[in-house]
Amino acid sequence: MLEADHLPGRTLLATDGREYLYCSGTSYLGMARNPAFAALLAEGLSRYGSNYGNSRNGPLRLRIYAEAERYLAAYTGAAAALTVSSGYLAGQMAVKALARAGRFEYAPGTHPAAWLTEHAPLPTAPRPFDDWAAHLLRRLQHETPEPVVIVSNSLDPLRAQRYDFAWTQHLPTNRPITLLIDDSHGFGVIGPGGAGIFRELRVPPSVRVVVVSSLGKACGIPGGVVLSEARFIDELRQSAFFGASSPVVPAYLHAFVQAEELYGQARAQLAANVQQFAAATADTELFQGAPGFPVFYTPRNELADFMLQRGVLLSSFAYPTAADPCITRVVLSALHTAEDVARVAELCMEFTAQTHL
Known part of the structure; x- marks a missing residue:
């Protein structure tokens, strides 16, 4: 488990100084680290306060x-x-x-x-x-x-x-x-x-x-x-x-109702990322996914360590309790670039090639 002192966006800087491409969490549209959304939230905070x-x-x-x-x-x-x-x-x-x-x-x-x-x-x-x-x-x-x-x-x-x-x-x-x-x-x-x-x-x-x-x-x-x-x-x-x-908190609802265009832009980027990754990894047979949904499940839990060693943090942990089976997934967000998606896909193909030898 990695430790950080800030909320990740498309990347995570861990307290050990290493940077990772972040493919975990549930912030699918990336709003938690979207500067334009933060500006709308600041408007709301100025009007309604922090709570x-x-x-x-x-x-x-x-x-x-x-x-x-x-x-x-x-x-x-x-x-x-x-x-x-x-x-x-x-x-x-x-x-x-x-x-x-x-x-x-x-x-x-x-x-x-x-x-x-x-x-x-x-x-x-x-x-x-x-x-x-x-x-x-x-x-x-x-x-x-x-x-x-x-x-x-x-x-x-x-x-x-x-x-x-x-x-x-x-x-x-x-x-x-x-x-x-x-x-x-x-x-x-x-x-x-x-x-x-x-x-x-x-x-x-x-x-x-x-x-x-x-x-x-x-x-x-x-x-x-x-x-x-x-x-x-x-x-x-x-x-x-x-x-x-x-x-x-009312400031967040202010941002929400003002952010329709931002949400639309983020959904378009996310859809492109999902389509790109699904097409690039289709032949690996590593993943189970749903059309348009930015989560890709794999039963191959060892993929998480392979990716971590190469600077990519996946969602991989026992859920919902420590006694339950480990669930390993690649989670994409609207913050990821086409280059990010290509990198993750290439590493998945490399993993498949190595483990099938």
């Missing part, structure tokens, strides 16, 4: 919250949006509000932010998402009708797989069903204009859709959002979770 230590149910209403939530609703296609101080809080606030909405059904790999209890009853045997979804749909269609809350990630960010939700069109309509999707790794990157999965979901009119997401990954905002129908969002506004929690 807002208050409940949003207090006597003061800062207009930026309503402005950002209208923007998020229009951007994603949701009827309404609600921002909170983290993606984890967004998930917990939503599932706690749904605690009595029905039996919970969890997809494989569902993030703990969307667990109703500390140890959610996830599928015990490893099962591909499509198999789980087909099995769930068969059960729902043949069991005695009862309310159900279906909980899933929008994609697998560890093994870089997009999930197909076409099956949700066939959910039964003879009971209340809520579909809760955690889109934390997709929001800002996948979907039209990077607006995430909300517009892509097709469900019967009787099925309620709730999408929760961190804004701290692709968007570079320390906060989270819940997207859903207006009635559910109003219910969340009245909850103790919302009233007793600190809101997103």
Whole structure:
């Protein structure tokens, strides 16, 4: 493990003096180290200060919250949006509000932010998402009708797989069903204009859709959002979770709503990087990836040490706990140049050539 005293961008200068090309983390659009975004944030800080230590149910209403939530609703296609101080809080606030909405059904790999209890009853045997979804749909269609809350990630960010939700069109309509999707790794990157999965979901009119997401990954905002129908969002506004929690720092929301052009430029650069790397490494058969997603998973954990010795830091560690298997991935960002991408791809091909000897 390397140590640093600053946040990396496209490169990392470790405290031992060595510089590494940084291919890890979740700052897919690179906003955390984007100078133009930092300038917008500085504008926000000058107007709103460094923090807002208050409940949003207090006597003061800062207009930026309503402005950002209208923007998020229009951007994603949701009827309404609600921002909170983290993606984890967004998930917990939503599932706690749904605690009595029905039996919970969890997809494989569902993030703990969307667990109703500390140890959610996830599928015990490893099962591909499509198999789980087909099995769930068969059960729902043949069991005695009862309310159900279906909980899933929008994609697998560890093994870089997009999930197909076409099956949700066939959910039964003879009971209340809520579909809760955690889109934390997709929001800002996948979907039209990077607006995430909300517009892509097709469900019967009787099925309620709730999408929760961190804004701290692709968007570079320390906060989270819940997207859903207006009635559910109003219910969340009245909850103790919302009233007793600190809101997103308003300076960041100011930067967010002003940064549409910056996000678009970053998405274009990221898309070019992803396409370049996927094409350059296709023959190595090293990686599993999803179209347009900037994460490339490999089961060859030894690739991480090979790259580190050559000045490239990959994402490679046991997740989510030290007792879990190591997950090794190349993570690209919009900060990487075409030369950076070519270098990483060439080293991957060199690794493949050496290990196949």
